[in-house]
Amino acid sequence: MITRRARSTRRAGVADRSDSVREGPPPGVGRLRWLRTEVLGQPLAVLAHPERGILTTALELDTGEDGPPADARAADTRAGDVRPVDDARLRDLLARVGGAATPFVRLQLLVTDRPPGRVRRLRLVAAMPLDRRIRAEALTVGVGSEGPPGERTGHGLALLAGRATLDLARHLAEAGIPIRAFLDAEALAAVIRSRYDPGPGPAAGGVGGPVGGPWPTDIDATDHRHLRTVTPAASGAARSVGWYHATAWLKAWPRVGAGAIDLAAPLGPLPGLLLPRTAALVLAVGPGEEPAAAAYLTVSARTPAELQLARVQLRRPRDAEPGLHLEWTDREHHLAFVHTLPLATGLAPVHPAEPAAAGMS
Template sequence: MNSRRSRTEPPAPGPGEPPGPDGGVPGTAVPGAASDAAGTRGGRRPEAELVREGPPPGVGHLLRYETRVLGQPLAVLVHPERGTATTVVELTPESGELLADVPRQGPRDAAGPAAAATLRLLLDRLSGAGSPFTRLQILISSRPPGRTSRVHLVAALPLTRAVVAAGRAAGERGTRDRSGDGLALIAGRATLDLGRQLADCGLSIRGFLDNAALTGLIRSRYDPGHGQWADAGVPPWPTEVDATHHRRLRTTSAAGAGGRAVSWYHATAWVKAWPSTADGLDLSAPLRLPRLPLPRTSALVLALAPDEVPTAAGYLSVSARTPVELQQFRVDLRRLLPAESPLQLEWTDREHHLAFAHTLPLATGLATAPPTVQDGHF
């Protein structure tokens, strides 16, 4: 599979922005991607970039496992080349409002966690508690017309030698994949600890995502019109990805019950400048972006380190049925967020196929240091 390189330089990372999927920023070329010259055939460029099998560009190879937390199945995705294991939990809509620091009617309870910014409180606790997770990703997705909103928290566990060794020790002899299953068990325990930290901050978990639910969540990102967000009977990836247009990305889903494939058009922007508060950067600002009448997902990627201020990257992906609808959203958002606004967005033109992967619930933007293990070790 060939990926098309950009004709422009990728944007420089914002202050403290985590690296992109290849250790750079959104817009970094996919490893092994062919150059523009190599992508032409007989002097003509292919009209579309097709992905018949496997994940779309920028996602990389994945290994799927499953463990149990509080009696519930929990999916664990291992990204060998990223050096991370990823789990996902869904939070209640009320928890999403707390994380976004949405003002509520009436006075706040000074004794409750809402008296301080909940997101900042959570980050302080995780950074100071020695959490094994080093990156978090908060996804807030909404779908009109009913403006259904879902909030997910993605956590990335680095595959250090110590974590891999603990996974091998925890795996049961005689299982299909002792090392991988043991690693899933370690990730499950860490996710349970994360749940306790969330509860201490007044945040409620709606559920742990198993493989079927995670598949449905991925599907809902590139096919927002999909009826169910958790359906084990659908494939996790689009059947076609067209990344040739510089202002948008087109994805085509597998044919549904009606036997007709559906295409959506997407565009992704990244936070170029952040507003400030008395306590530093307003990290929750991307989660409070205006809700226009199109499906969209706000993604906040956060790096955690003991006794350090989190670094951050923010993204906004919007989906539309037609290119005209998508362009109108960009115009309307520019009107609502003038150039002098403290929160500045920049569209990732010519790089939407890579930036879109950052807002998938796969933590691809959560890459840690170069991995210390290979696929064959699981």
């Protein structure tokens, strides 16, 4: 049973208090429906987010740190055409997918660094709208499946999301950007879990990471300077593992070229900071348009003192960069932290919640 403490802030004379929440995902995540499909013979997890009006899938891109991509040939890419995604190619990736004509309306790039060894993971989360039109199409697509209408719709939604993900994968392959893995439910849950417990990282794609559900056993958001999460030890022992997290958002963006925002700026490495951290960039995309964007950066530590030192160390190099300014989300870390999960959150919902969405559970 999950027990979490969600803070109620001191505002308008109302004192802080701690409430126990025993079921469901952490604050800010919302209800999720886990679906599955297959792409190129590989299982793929599809998450339905009714309140946010989106369906999401996730890919892991190759950073060149653990050998060749899992199945580059499956995306019609010859072995000699692929190169790891470095910072320059990251900018090219953002330029290409930001204006591509795809069913996706939101993309999230998630960059995770885990010292020592500077293990770097790069995930791409893609979100398509979950609206009446998509649900109607999904019901038609899922006609051949068994079960009541809700199950057929879920099956159809997974198929539609899988087809769109395959199109995106081929678009990336044409740009010479290799895909390491399509994330299935186990891998995606492991990636989420590793954000709450950013100890030794999971294997490529999340396989071999923490087992069980993705959520921590306890969340303490009573301190305005950080969020504390507790998860069981990976070995299954009785002891728990606790981490402190602080999340900043990008308040001011640097500019490049003819005044366009530098989308890759918040995703760069942080030299000298020997703590786990994750940078997330969320884009609202459309063909022929410059994205509107939001960026978040979470750093994690074992103690509050270590985290406070990291906050100071992080601000110095980042604020020294022209046009880039970070601001800590004090008193809101429990909500902002969610924006550095592979869920494509951080921007306003794609469309207002529809009554029909409430039927998904």
